[in-house]
Amino acid sequence: MQVVWDYRMLLLQGVWITIQVTVTATMLAIVLSLLAGLARQSNVWLLRTPATVYVELFRGTSLLAQLFWMFFVLPAFGVSMTPLLCGVLAIGLCNGAYGSEIVRGALRSVAREQREAAIALNFNRFQAFRIVVLPQAARIMTPLFGNLAIEVMKASSLVSLITLPDLTFQARNINLVHVVTAPVLIVVLLIYFAIALVISGGTRGVEHALAKGRDRLAA
Template identity: 50%
Template sequence: MADLLPPLLRGLWLTLQITAGAAVLAVPAALLAGLGRLSRRPYLSWPAACYVEVFRGTSALVQLFWVYYVLPLLGLRLPALWAGILVLGLHTGAYGAEIVRGAIAGVPRGQAEAAIALNMTPRATLWRVLLPQAVGLMLPPAGNLLIELLKNTALVSLITITDLTFSAQLLRSETFRTVEVFSLVLVMYFVVAQALNGGMRLLERRASRHRGRA
């Protein structure tokens, strides 16, 4: 099957680029939206809630089609690669926002009360007390979300991006070796997912040791 690997590896490289780009966008989007939903100020909480509900309540595929096919009709055209990264990043960030919100809410209330008793400002309480403890709670579900993002990159094959899935479809149509092609693709996705899972487990252990020292 060595003759099948080069085009699939090129597609895998593009898939990894999309995954990394979307993850870089999803992290700040999740953090800002999660903190916004916890805010008592309506001008912060309402936009955050709208963003989360719209992107969680609609299909990622429809979002992808809307950005790539509808926005050009409104005068804004994005390259397919950037459209894929934007949609998958914002879609993943909407789910990540709930992880951030739940993790911060899961920190014992006494921690915030102790910070207030020490005359710490709300901002200092958030960044120096609550968030460092919430990170350990965020990492396990964030790892699952990152793997889900990897699998969702297959959607970009529908907007002409030659990712791993699209490369496999082209190769199958050229060689008619369906079993070999999609078996290799299955293995590639699995290996990358396990690598991501291992990286997140490493971060979890480091966060646990930091929390223990604190």
């Protein structure tokens, strides 16, 4: 473990970049999930068609290929991005496509009778969605979005392939110099596991808050 201690600052720098990529890509993925999921539920084809194309394109192709395409191909067309921005966009876009199915499934899980009851109470469509449908769908989406955030965290290791010095990148460089694989990789796995535990804990906190809100309404 001496090697890990000697290179602790490099590993901490890698952890910081991994956290940056995870947080920003997760935020982007959730926003895109909501927009694409709602658009695919729309009756307006101008909203539904582009959302469907986006979801099928990014869900049906490899994240690694998307990452390489953005980093190596787009500059040939005059679009250059930093490795950090490229990694966040690729991971966020790909996972946003998967997340849109979470949103769509959660919205469909709310019974039609709920919407009909809201209309009977003289709510318009937007009020029925905001007051009746969305709070129920949010409770279903929360744990699934937690899983999505963990998938984003694991996918963040791919940014090491586009020269971004994240945790995986730093660990690989240390191993190349010292050829001491086991201690470094054990520490890296534990760090990823710790980040996943933090995400899971935050997700449970949000679930608990939403459950308390539901209990207050029921009372």
